Amino acid sequence: MASQDTSLPPEPTGTAAKTAERFSGEHALKLYGSWFCPFVQRSWITLREKNIPHQYFEINPYKKDPQFLKMNPRGLVPTLAVPVNDKGTEQRPLYESLVICEYLDEAFSDEATYGPRLLPSDAYERARARLWIDHISTRIVPGFYKLLQHTPDKQYTIQQARDDLHARILDFVQEMDPSGPWFLGDHISLVDICLVPWAKRFWLIDHYKDGGVGIPKEGDDETWGRWRKWMEAVDGHQSVQDTMSADERYILAYKRYADDTTQSQVGRATRQGEKLP
Numbered sequence: 001m002a003s004q005d006t007s008l009p010p011e012p013t014g015t016a017a018k019t020a021e022r023f024s025g026e027h028a029l030k031l032y033g034s035w036f037c038p039f040v041q042r043s044w045i046t047l048r049e050k051n052i053p054h055q056y057f058e059i060n061p062y063k064k065d066p067q068f069l070k071m072n073p074r075g076l077v078p079t080l081a082v083p084v085n086d087k088g089t090e091q092r093p094l095y096e097s098l099v100i101c102e103y104l105d106e107a108f109s110d111e112a113t114y115g116p117r118l119l120p121s122d123a124y125e126r127a128r129a130r131l132w133i134d135h136i137s138t139r140i141v142p143g144f145y146k147l148l149q150h151t152p153d154k155q156y157t158i159q160q161a162r163d164d165l166h167a168r169i170l171d172f173v174q175e176m177d178p179s180g181p182w183f184l185g186d187h188i189s190l191v192d193i194c195l196v197p198w199a200k201r202f203w204l205i206d207h208y209k210d211g212g213v214g215i216p217k218e219g220d221d222e223t224w225g226r227w228r229k230w231m232e233a234v235d236g237h238q239s240v241q242d243t244m245s246a247d248e249r250y251i252l253a254y255k256r257y258a259d260d261t262t263q264s265q266v267g268r269a270t271r272q273g274e275k276l277p
Helices: 014-022 038-049 066-071 097-107 123-148 158-174 190-199 202-208 221-235 247-258 265-271
Strands: 030-033 055-058 079-083 091-095
Touching: 014 055, 030 038, 038 097, 038 190, 066 079, 079 097, 091 097, 097 190, 123 158, 123 190, 123 202, 123 247, 123 265, 158 221, 190 221, 202 247
Parallel strands: 030 055
Antiparallel strands: 030 079, 079 091
């Protein structure tokens, strides 16, 4: 069995490096993350989108730092260290990216300071948003890894994996506000944030797999036009740009997924046909 890869570059690059440096100063609210992890990026985008003061700590989750393990014995990223008191002398941990994102949206709810809420105020619309967040987490994200980790010995073909991912994406697209550009309309929401890190990594499938992700870059507007409108908004959005490293680093980080040798929890679950952790 392949061992866990502990040789990844230890720090973000590109715009993400500038963001990490900007938020490296001591602060009571701390995000422990890893630059290559899309689950971390969900939380980081939320912090930047709401302009929440915080401190960013870059760690390698495959090399368990003892100080970090004191905060979260599970050793998972992202982990948010939440201050117990105003002095910030004691913190309590939160983990799981969706839990962290919802916490940040609720805890920093003053719209005059932190901007619009990332989930709708209406109870039904909020519940509907959560349904599509679940669709992203249980359908689209697993489909991304299934396609990226395809190898010739799999029981399914690469085209079957591609068709399945397309179907899950198009189910999502059909539920988008038609005026857009975002899922719920003219403002980014937690629904968008939950998908952005993987959508921004689709190009890695183009890089590593014959036929790539297979979404046309032009034409077939009836099927894919709304998706491209959404992606254009994603590509130009500041909080997304702020949390992206250089392309060459992602190529290095995701080779182990493309070769299906990764021993990450997500990679193992995909390989074994199990639910993602």
